[in-house]
Amino acid sequence: MxxxxxDEDPEAQNVIASKKSEAGVLSDEAPSAGTQNPKxxxxxxxxxxxxxxxxxxxxxxxxxxxxxxxxxxxxxxxxxxxxxxxxxxxxxxxxxxxxxxxxxxxxxxxxxxxxxxxxxxxxxxxxxxxxxxxxxxxxxxxxxxxxxxxxxxxxxxxxxxxxxxxxxxxxxxxxxxxxxxxxxxxxxxxxxxxxxxxxxxxxxxxxxxxxxxxxxxxxxxxxxxxxxxxxxxxxxxxxxxxxxxxxxxxxxxxxxxxxxxxxxxxxxxxxxxxxxxPPLLPTLFLSVKRPFHMLFTEWVIFSFTLWSAFSFGTILVFTQSVEQVFVSLYGWRSYSAGYVQGAVVIGECLGWLATLYQKRLYIGSASRNTKQPGTPIPEARLYMSIVGSFTGMAGGMFVYAWTSYPSMPWIAPAIGLTMVGFGICTVVTAVADYVTDAYARYGGSAVAAVAFGENMFAAFLPLSAHSMYSALGFQWASTLLACLALMLSFAPVMLMIWGETFRQRSPFMKLAAYS
Structure with missing residues (x-):
């Protein structure tokens, strides 16, 4: 994405202008800028x-x-x-x-x-x-x-x-x-x-x-x-x-x-x-530099990266915790515990259906846009993700936590996993849609920043799962994750309330709005 x-940064255009006189046309077959009347x-x-x-x-x-x-x-x-x-x-x-x-x-x-x-x-x-x-x-x-x-x-x-x-x-x-x-x-x-x-x-x-x-x-x-x-x-x-x-x-x-x-x-x-x-190396440098710059200077990108990355990293956390929980509580073999991940997939399927309904809500918001009549409101991308984050991510984690007892049937924590899968899909989809929409021509860099955060969380967050579930116990380890999910769920709520203010204060969003 x-x-x-x-195509999206004035800085890139400056690079083009400054390099034309030095390097001419990039193509090996294209005429050189030093040729008389090259065009x-x-x-x-x-x-x-x-x-x-x-x-x-x-x-x-x-x-x-x-x-x-x-x-x-x-x-x-x-x-x-x-x-x-x-x-x-x-x-x-x-x-x-x-x-x-x-x-x-x-x-x-x-x-x-x-x-x-x-x-x-x-x-x-x-x-x-x-x-x-x-x-x-x-x-x-x-x-x-x-x-x-x-x-x-x-x-x-x-x-x-x-x-x-x-x-x-x-x-x-x-x-x-x-x-x-x-x-x-x-x-x-x-x-x-x-x-x-x-x-x-x-x-x-x-x-x-x-x-x-x-x-x-x-x-x-x-x-x-x-x-x-x-x-x-x-x-x-x-x-x-x-x-x-x-x-x-x-x-x-x-x-x-x-x-x-x-x-x-x-x-x-x-x-x-x-x-x-433009020259290839400066272009690549810009493609790498801008996402990092946006990640640490744009509050929306930073908070949404944490929100989406935590949600995405949870998938990998479950590759560790599910085996610990279901092998220890129910005496399952490790391969059988792997089957339980199917509950997350079911939740993601339900989450995808919710994103289709979200599309209707987003398009319908155009009739309520008083600033730009006929244009959907960017924050309308977040409606279903708020539901998914609070009830799916946080709620599902709480269910997963407090049904992890040998006396409870295995289907109970599996239902919690399904709820989390629903939340993951709605959150990750909403973040990708929102930053692409709100940042417009800077959307590629915004999505790259979020994707970088998602992959890094997926890399290192699960490393803590083993010791966390062993030291805190199954219930309190999952409760800790649920509380983190609950706190991050307020990021879209804040954007729903002050979204227009954030868009006015963001230099990238302002330039995107008038591009």
């Missing part, structure tokens, strides 16, 4: 009118949804790689001599996976915007599959940690590619709402369902089969991705058209983007 810095014989390549059939906005609905559907399938399947191995901790520890007695050392491969996702995301998506999503997706997918091979054949624990860092980085790029594709093909926010909502839902489901699938595998097979089966499935899926994933970036399609004209006729044919492209 990251936007290209050159005299240049033919500008653009779309053949508003109905150009090669423009992704003009593709048929069937073609758009076929490409989107394949990208969504990729989002769901690659995310399973992140958490499927968590249920195999006992087998992995035994084979590699790793101990969880005083610290959950078996979780380091998942931590490295999440850290890789946080770091790769900042650089990978901007590069794909320049070089094309099809080539970027396929190249990243191949690298992802190659990094799973040493995970399946690992001879030591360090190999798992290192290779998981790179596979997590690949997953973050692959899973987020769908957002770029949706923005390239679906014109208008209303048309994008459903595919973007599906992307967030499947991203969460892929993370949550990993332990369920991993549990089913280790019940009958060795832990290495978690990765062998992934290799089989990912390898079998590649031909479909290769055939059905098409290039959706308009500028990349136009560059290919211009290159074909040059090759065929010898004309100096270039796109406007090629003639005005």
């Amino acid at each position: 990251s936007a290209s810095p050159r 005299k014989d240049v033919e500008i390549v653009d779309w053949d009118g508003p109905n150009d059939p090669e423009n992704p906005f003009n593709w048929s609905a069937t073609k758009k949804w076929l490409i989107t559907g394949m990208a969504l399938l990729g989002t769901l399947t690659v995310c399973i790689n992140g958490t499927a191995m968590t249920v195999a901790a006992e087998q992995i520890n035994e084979e590699f001599g790793v101990s969880d007695a005083t610290f959950p050392n078996s979780y380091w491969p998942v931590t490295s996976w999440s850290v890789g996702g946080a770091l790769f995301l900042m650089v990978g998506l901007p590069l794909m915007e320049d070089f094309g999503v099809r080539r970027g997706f396929l190249a990243t997918y191949i690298a992802f599959v190659l990094f799973i091979i040493p995970q399946a054949l690992a001879k030591n624990f360090a190999t798992l940690i290192v290779t998981r860092f790179f596979s997590g980085g690949c997953v973050s790029i692959l899973a987020n590619t769908v957002c770029s594709m949706v923005c390239d093909m679906f014109d208008g926010e209303e048309r994008r709402t459903v595919p973007v909502g599906l992307y967030i839902w499947l991203y969460l489901v892929g993370q949550s369902i990993g332990p369920v699938i991993g549990g089913a595998i280790i019940r009958h097979l060795h832990w290495r089969w978690i990765f062998y089966i992934q290799l089989i499935c990912y390898g079998a899926s590649f031909p479909f991705f290769f055939v059905l994933i098409r290039e959706t970036r308009g500028p990349v399609i136009l560059r290919s058209r211009a290159k074909a004209i040059r090759k065929k006729s010898g004309k100096q044919a270039y796109t406007r983007e090629e003639l005005n492209a």
Whole structure:
């Protein structure tokens, strides 16, 4: 969902202006700025009118949804790689001599996976915007599959940690590619709402369902089969991705058209983007710098990052706490405890249905907007998330906490997990929608900041779960998480009350409003 810095930041335009006289045109084939009258014989390549059939906005609905559907399938399947191995901790520890007695050392491969996702995301998506999503997706997918091979054949624990860092980085790029594709093909926010909502839902489901699938595998097979089966499935899926994933970036399609004209006729044919492209390194620097700047200077971004990151990190917390609770209280095997994560998936499915209703509430708010009549109010994005945060995240945690007794049936804490899953989906979706809407052309950087926080929380928050649940007990450990969720739930409430004031005080939001 990251936007290209050159399109959204005046600072990027300054870089372009300052570098043009020094570096000229970036393309290796484009005419140099030092040439006399460089644009005299240049033919500008653009779309053949508003109905150009090669423009992704003009593709048929069937073609758009076929490409989107394949990208969504990729989002769901690659995310399973992140958490499927968590249920195999006992087998992995035994084979590699790793101990969880005083610290959950078996979780380091998942931590490295999440850290890789946080770091790769900042650089990978901007590069794909320049070089094309099809080539970027396929190249990243191949690298992802190659990094799973040493995970399946690992001879030591360090190999798992290192290779998981790179596979997590690949997953973050692959899973987020769908957002770029949706923005390239679906014109208008209303048309994008459903595919973007599906992307967030499947991203969460892929993370949550990993332990369920991993549990089913280790019940009958060795832990290495978690990765062998992934290799089989990912390898079998590649031909479909290769055939059905098409290039959706308009500028990349136009560059290919211009290159074909040059090759065929010898004309100096270039796109406007090629003639005005800023240097790559300053562009990447801006794409990384701005999200961090916004994270620590924008109250909305900072508070919403904590809110969304805590919600997202809770999914990974459950990969640790659920096993502790259900193995200790009910005597289940670790693989059976993995099945309980299905309750979180059910909750996320209910949460997705709530986000569809949220869309109606958001569109309906346009009739109440007195400042900009006919335009939906950005804070109307948050209605269902407030319900989901208070009753789902906080309420579900309290239920999970105080039904964790041997005398209570296992379904009782599972219901709490379902409530939390509902809350997670509504919160993460609302945050992504709100910051994209409120920050407009800065929305890509805002979402990147939030995504970075989500991945870092997912990396390190679960490391505390083992000691927290052991030291405080099941009830009070979950109660602590519930209280944190309750406090963070007031962030959207404050925005509902003072949202307009925050928007007026934020330089990014003010510039976005008048852009």
